[in-house]
Every structure is written in structure tokens, then in C-alpha cells.
Amino acid sequence: MRVVVLTGAGISAESGLRTFRDSGGLWEGHDPMQVATHEAYDADPDLVQRFYDERRAALLRAEPNAAHVALARLEEHLGDDLHLVTQNIDDLHERGGSRQVHHMHGRLRAAWCVACDRRHDWDGTLVDRPACPACGVRALRPDVVWFGEVPYDMETVQQALFDCDLFVSIGTSGLVYPAAAFVHFAIGNGADTLELDLDPPRVSDFATSIAGPATQTVPRWVDSLLSD
Ligand code: APR
Numbered sequence: 001m002r003v004v005v006l007t008g009a010g011i012s013a014e015s016g017l018r019t020f021r022d023s024g025g026l027w028e029g030h031d032p033m034q035v036a037t038h039e040a041y042d043a044d045p046d047l048v049q050r051f052y053d054e055r056r057a058a059l060l061r062a063e064p065n066a067a068h069v070a071l072a073r074l075e076e077h078l079g080d081d082l083h084l085v086t087q088n089i090d091d092l093h094e095r096g097g098s099r100q101v102h103h104m105h106g107r108l109r110a111a112w113c114v115a116c117d118r119r120h121d122w123d124g125t126l127v128d129r130p131a132c133p134a135c136g137v138r139a140l141r142p143d144v145v146w147f148g149e150v151p152y153d154m155e156t157v158q159q160a161l162f163d164c165d166l167f168v169s170i171g172t173s174g175l176v177y178p179a180a181a182f183v184h185f186a187i188g189n190g191a192d193t194l195e196l197d198l199d200p201p202r203v204s205d206f207a208t209s210i211a212g213p214a215t216q217t218v219p220r221w222v223d224s225l226l227s228d
Contacts, residue, residue, distance in 0.1 A: 001225075003078060004157075004164040004191075005071060006182055007086045007093070010171020010198055011214045015062045015092055017055075021173050026055075036146050049127035052142040056108050059090050060123060067170070067218035068096025074222045075099065083160035085153070087172060087179050089144050104151040104179065110143035119143050151178060161185040168194045168221070169206065171214050196221060 009019035020027045034040050035051040075082050075098055084101050086093055089108040093101045111122035115137035122140070124130065129138040145151050161167065167186030174180045183193055183205045195206035196217045210217050 001078070001166060002081045002160075002164045003074075003166045003168065003225075004083045004085065004160050004182070004186065005074075005168045005170060006172060006179055007071075007084070007088060007170045008172025008174075008179070009088060011067050011086075011218070012062070012065075012088055012090050012092050013171065013198075014065045014067070014213060014215045015090075017058065017062050017090055017092075019171075021175070032147060036144075037148055038146055041141065041146070046127055049125070049142070052108065052144065053125040053127050055089075056123065056125075059092075059108055062090070062092065064092040064096030065215050067214035068092045068098070070219040070222040072097030072099075074225070077226055083157065083164070085157050085160075085179075085182075087176070102153040102157055104145070104153055104157065106142070106144040106152060108142065108144065111140040112143040113137065113140050115139035154178065157182075158185070161191075162189045164189070164191045166192045166194065168196065170196045170218060171198070174201075174205075194221070 013019050019025045030051060035048050041048045071084060071093065084093060084098055085104055086101055087105050089106055091109055109121060109123055110119055111126060112119050113132035113135060116132060116135035118134045120133055126140050126142060130140060131138050132140055161182055164186060167183060169183060186193055193206040195204055195209040196214060198213055200209040200211050
């Protein structure tokens with residue numbers, strides 16, 4: 001069975017990382033247009049760098065949860081028949097054991113040098129304008145896809161959606177494109193669709209919606225899929 005799984009901030013909520021649109025979410029304290037666009041970065045680079053420096057520090061204190069671990073177990077059984085696509089910039093899928101993760105919105109623990117275009121794993125701060133390890137220029141930005149920029153791996157993801165038998169969305173509000181359109185591509189190719197969310201919308205595009213915290217619903221779903 002070919003499966004595409006899309007995850008959002010909800011899968012990392014129980015690891016202590018804030019979501020965006022839930023109460024107390026990141027967009028409550030920040031206007032996304034002030035911290036997650038290229039224009040915002042050009043206007044006030046320190047504000048944007050500090051926003052991501054703070055999240056990078058919080059991520060280093062977080063641990064993967066049972067939902068991340070369950071998806072790694074699914075990958076062990078499905079191998080290349082599983083495509084795990086995440087909107088999250090945290091690395092909890094990898095720390096939970098997943099080896100192949102499409103980070104369509106980039107990675108918080110990485111820096112992108114806009115002078116030489118190289119990317120580097122990065123756990124420190126960027127607001128202090130460190131030099132690029134490769135070219136020495138002080139031109140490192142977070143390797144994160146901002147609103148208005150092109151997400152990563154979209155051709156591979158698009159093909160996986162057209163080929164899959166099952167599309168599963170976990171912990172995302174489905175409000176941001178192109179991820180919000182994935183379910184329609186999957187339905188268009190005749191795939192079955194499943195949504196796992198703490199509080200799924202009453203009217204849903206998905207054939208099946210299961211409500212509950214990801215640390216309970218995801219392991220249960222993986223167990224049921226692997227026992228079929
Ligand atoms: N278990 C399962 N789902 C949860 C949990 C939980 N413990 N806690 C919250 N959720 C669900 C919420 O019900 C909601 O549907 O996670 C979703 C979080 O939605 P958002 O905060 O909008 O996060 P996300 O969908 O990932 O945002 C998508 O928007 O701002 C951009 O780039 C940013 O990648 C992000 C994108």
C-alpha cells in the first residue's frame with residue numbers, strides 16, 4: 001500500500017512546541033507577515049532572526065512523542081511506499097526515528113547562506129550574524145520557507161500524491177497552501193483519505209476524520225494499518 005502522510009504543528013504540540021493557530025499559538029504573539037516573509041526580513045532582520053533563534057532554542061529542549069515514533073515504525077514496514085511530508089520545521093520526526101522526511105517548509109536547525117547558496121546544519125543563533133562556514137560572508141538566514149516563497153520537494157510530493165492509495169493528514173489546520181490542496185489531489189487520483197486531528201472541522205474533505213491527541217490517534221492508526 002502506497003501512503004502519503006502530511007503532518008502539521010499539531011503532531012509536535014504534545015512535545016511542547018507551540019502550534020500557530022490554536023489559542024496561545026505562535027500567530028497570537030506575532031503577525032506572520034512581520035516575522036515569516038522576505039519583506040519582513042529585509043525590513044527588520046533582527047526581529048525575524050530572533051523569532052527563529054527562540055524557536056530553535058525551544059526545539060533543542062523538546063523531545064519526539066509517541067506520534068513521531070509511530071510514524072517511524074510505519075516507515076520501517078512500508079519503506080519507500082511511505083512518503084512523510086511535514087509542514088513542520090522541527091526535527092522531531094527525525095529524532096523519533098524517521099529517515100526520509102520531506103520538509104516542505106524547510107528546517108529550523110539549518111542555515112542558508114544567501115551569498116554562496118550553501119545550507120548548513122545550525123543549532124546556534126543567527127541574530128549575531130555569524131560568518132558562513134563555507135564562504136565567510138555574514139549572510140546566513142534561517143533555512144525556512146516564508147510566505148510567498150516556493151516550498152521544497154513539491155515535484156516529488158505531487159507525484160507521490162498522484163500515486164498513493166491512502167493520504168493521511170495529521171495535526172494540521174489545512175489553511176495554508178499548497179499543503180491544503182493535497183487532499184484534493186489524493187481524492188482526484190482515487191486515494192482513500194484520513195484526517196487525524198485534535199479537533200477536526202465538522203465539515204471535512206476527508207473520507208474519515210478521527211478526533212483526539214496525536215499521541216493516541218497516530219499509534220492506534222499505525223497499529224491498525226500494520227495489522228491489516
Ligand atoms: N494532536 C493532534 N492535533 C492537534 C493537537 C494534538 N495534540 N494540538 C493541536 N492540533 C491540531 C489543531 O486542531 C490544528 O488543526 O493541529 C492543528 C494546528 O494548526 P496550525 O496551528 O494552523 O498549524 P499548521 O496547520 O501546521 O500550520 C500550517 O501555517 O503558519 C504556517 O508555515 C506555517 O507550517 C505552518 C502552516
